[in-house]
Amino acid sequence: MTDSPYEHHAYDVLIIGAGGAGLRAAIEAQQRGLKVGIITKSLLGKAHTVMAEGGIAAAMGNISEEDNWMVHFRDTMRGGKYLNNNRMAELHAKESPDRVWELEQWGALFDRTKDGKILQRDFGGHRYARLAHVGDRTGLELIRTLQQKVVSMGTDVFMECKVLKLVHDDGGRIAGCVAYWRATGEFVTFEAKTVIIATGGVGKSWKFTSNSWEGTGDGHAMALWAGAKLIDMECIQFHPTGMVWPLSVRGLLVTEGVRGDGGVLLNSEGKRFMFNYVPEMFRAETADTEEEGDKWYDDHSAGRRPAELLPRDEVARAINTEVKAGRGSPHGGVYLDIASRRTPEYIRRRLPSMYHQFMELAGVDITKEPMEIGPTCHYIMGGVQVVADTAATSVPGLFAAGEAAGGLHGANRLGGNSLSDLVVFGRRAGKGAAEYIEAGDVATSFNMEEAEAAVKEALDPFDRDEGENPYTIQHDLQEMMQELVGIIRNGPELEEAKGKLDVFAERVKNIAVKGGRAYNPGWNLATDLPSMLTVSRSTALAASLRKESRGGHTREDYPNPDPEFAKFNFAISNEGGNWDSPISAAESPLLPMPDELKALLEEAY
């Protein structure tokens, strides 16, 4: 084992992140006989996966027998505006039912149909009722199930341990990472034959977000610094329904399940405005009138789906337009009304945590009054570029899965496709790592100098007596990203954002931290800021280059999709290996689509 000046551990497979993807990867690798370690910034079971509400998409066909992987594939590609990695979309659609059934074998208790099968619910962009769920707390069920499985297998979990940087061997392969314990501030090195990035998203760089403090893009950033590429970083999902009032909960998620279960969006004039915003691409499958849409809830053959269930990017943009046109609610959102459409008993049974959340945090009884909602930064479609089948990045030994990986969702993710993404590609990453190890060409050394440099950089803020408060920098960054790289973008503002990000980089180099190293949140934030800046810069750069509007990337100066831009992803790379080294973007052609998949997309509705 490597001689390290710090506490040191060695693993075959080291997983960074203990959400759904990380835990599923751990199970797979350990079942293949490998020594597995999981590192998480928080306690086990607290990852952002718990916030997923509506369900996990899998074409099991329990409600609609017509459903199958081919329809799910098509829905995913259309929802992603064809920017997706088609092989990922294929694997995801094919494998998600098995991953759901497997969760049940490990103890998950999904809601049931009358004949005892797993109940599935309707969601935006999914042609059939496809989301297996547990009320509106499906993410909690998923993480708890995987967590309990991991615990029963005896996997090593390093909790409240923050990874600073990946470490290579002399041949450029991944050899592990360097981290510190939050509780003590002591450093620790991990050498590993493979590292799986499963660190989730980046939403904390925006002011109004559904993401927790953890969503700082650590995995995105570390992979980029280590030599991997990031794709689709301009594609950010603003979930249409976040809470807007009180301010303290602004951005908190309101599940799409409210609309799936009959809730409608109303403007200040009381009009169901979504019917005015049906794009051509979805017209054939969307109801023409409110009456037709309402029939669909009871009987999917009696009408087409209501316009409220368009994909999230369409709904978020429509809400934004209504508010700008002066038809918003008092606190700058619109109304989401289920009270006038379903009985209080139904609402409390189907949406218990939404009931709870509004009652306790906003003093609103959703069985009696409409909710005030507006778009919130929720999810990044972009992420580390990987090979679909193995989750391997371009750096030998480095893998990525879940929200940290890019490709599956293209320019826009359908609700419910995230939880299934975690388990399908978490498993594939574990398998990919195992196969890489089996092939034998693994790291032969551990570059301690890389680790030492990261440690020194992490400690620098303690040596500055005068310097900036990391909280102030984070606050200013969030304000700036919300204003200039938000839901609707334009060229001059993106250029302005890029300039401002350079200034932020200088500010980050001047952070001063007060207090000691033991459980010091100010210091912890100081070590998160380089990641936040890296992902913010990647998003601003890719957004400035994509001169069109597509999915989760909307340009007011280029309001339409441009077929030329549908041929490639922007792939970001970093020259220099550090957070403040320059980044650049190149066009990375989309994976050619096999004819049999093309045929699925061309099928008429």
Added chain:
Amino acid sequence: MADVTMRIWRGDATGGDFENYTIAQNEGEVVLDVIHRIQATEAPDLACRWNCKAGKCGSCSAEINGKPRLMCMTRMDQLPEGPVTVTPMKAFPIIRDLVTDVSFNFEMAKRVPALLPPPMPEGGYRMFQQDVERGQEFRKCIECFLCQDVCHVIRDHEENKANYAGPRFFIRYAELEMHPLDTNDRRELLKEEMGLGYCNITKCCTEVCPEHIHITDNAIIPLKERVVDADYDPVAWLGRKIRRRTKKTAAEASVQPAP
């Protein structure tokens, strides 16, 4: 709005004391908002644990005015006028300020015998809503460990921890014991090693549960009955097993062909 005074315990395992912070507050805020404002301004090193700020992850447990609560779900405007006291959970060792070492719970989790279901039939298991609902109530648990914190068996008796699972894990055991597919039997373990008998059903755990799980009535009391039944009256136990929709009959149902 008027400023508020927060009395926050600061220190570590070696000791500590209260510090007062007088700070602005806004309409609709929760305790965690005010703690965050203190961090961002006066005390960047004030340690507290949090993640989702939505009552879903169970990270920000503390004692507010002496009562175990989630800081993210406690609205400032619902606390009495005057200073607000925030202290770390008492049942666990202090790491720093409001952060405690909750590893006891993760150790207890390791001792739970896992679900043991029959092989899955083609097309998935069949289970019925009324059978999964009992377990679903317990699976709402967000592992905030407030029930563990308030439980007097361990709150004031560190020595009991080695042999006492606590309310959080009693609902976990109850969930598994009531699981329609489970074939494991954990009753002996509950009695001999998990200290089920120590609980004298004062319902403190139920009172503090932010998920409103009926920990005592729906989990602990039925578990106690099962353990007692197994010990003293096998015939009555068997009778009840058959009359109720038990996990065994449901497991059999699960392998029947689809209707």
